[in-house]
Amino acid sequence: MSKSKRINTFYKKLYKRYGPQGWWPGGSKLECILGAVLTQNTSWTNAEKAISNLKKENLIGIEKLAFVSTETLASLIRPSGYYNQKALKIKHFISFVVENYQGDLERMFDEETQELRNKLLTIKGIGFETADAILLYAGGVPIFVIDAYTYRILSRHGLVAEYTTYEEMQELFTDSLSEDTQIFNEYHALLVKVGKEHCRKRSPVCDSCPLQYDPHTIL
DNA sequence: GACCAGGCACATC
């Protein structure tokens, strides 16, 4: 079976097994972007606590976040870990939106995707995954998000080499699937879901992988 | 108590 076909088969299997994942949970575009930063190398439940604190203080707004002090912001997002760094990252993003789009996210997402992606990548604290998560989940742009689980799953199934790149993995999905925001959204979320259950960091093999397509493929 | 979580930037060789 071709890699492309397997990428499609995986999706069907995962969707059938787990159903729609409902990412990104609720909220505005800004909330989604904040979540993308706050969940960096952090469980979603911890990121949620940080977002909840910001909501309580009524700080989910470009203007409000522009005026709050970095120290106050850091103390509020403490549960998400790396709070000093993340407070700066949020501040950098807010300045970026204020300076380039008059603080208007709609205006930001009106920009051509690759151009916006390149600009997002210049912001300190926003790398490939976060930039793509912002574009897909907040902007609704059909761009595939690659994360640590995606890498583990692809490499353990022999679909990419052990030493691969973000771009290579992204291309595999982009070239195999129809360009559909909803599918890209669900697929990434499903990979995280199955990864949590069957493809943890320290487990070299997993005989319960639901993606096995023949007895020789082990996740 | 060790290990992990929906990463990223920066120093150093």
Next chain:
DNA sequence: GATGTGCATGGT
């Protein structure tokens, strides 16, 4: 360019 390290809380 590739390898190593700091950042940090909270759940299992």
